[in-house]
Amino acid sequence: MSKLFIGGLAWHTTDETLRQGFSKFGSIEEAIVVKDRDTNRSRGFGFVRFASEGEAEAAMNEMNNQEFDGRTIRVDKAADRPSGPRNDGFNRSNYSRFEGGGAGGYNRGGYGELSSS
Numbered sequence: 001m002s003k004l005f006i007g008g009l010a011w012h013t014t015d016e017t018l019r020q021g022f023s024k025f026g027s028i029e030e031a032i033v034v035k036d037r038d039t040n041r042s043r044g045f046g047f048v049r050f051a052s053e054g055e056a057e058a059a060m061n062e063m064n065n066q067e068f069d070g071r072t073i074r075v076d077k078a079a080d081r082p083s084g085p086r087n088d089g090f091n092r093s094n095y096s097r098f099e100g101g102g103a104g105g106y107n108r109g110g111y112g113e114l115s116s117s
Contacts, residue, residue, distance in 0.1 A: 002029075002056040003049040006063075007074040009033060011042050021068055022048045026055025047078055 006018065019031035033046040050056040056077075064075040 002053050003078040004056055004060055005076050005078040007045045008071050009044050010069045010071045013069045018046055022059050025059035027051035
């Protein structure tokens with residue numbers, strides 16, 4: 001895989017400074033700083049995709065735990081993002097919304113009579 005995860009980025013790091021910092025290792029196809037969708041501020045991590053696996057390996061070996069743009073960064077191979085709908089392990093199709101109903105409550109005898117003695 002030629003895509004790297006870059007963690008620990010400075011808040012002021014941009015796509016362009018990320019690209020410039022990693023370009024010495026080879027041809028960069030993509031350099032992205034991930035931003036918060038509401039505030040448009042950096043989330044402190046990004047991704048760099050190289051044209052070849054060898055270039056990515058060299059960048060990872062050289063840049064991991066090094067200072068970049070004023071911060072010590074972590075560089076690792078990016079994990080493949082699963083395709084399709086997001087699955088958090090909870091199968092919602094097995095559950096339905098509670099609609100209420102049925103006899104119940106202590107006062108109506110549904111759960112056993114309350115003694116008044």
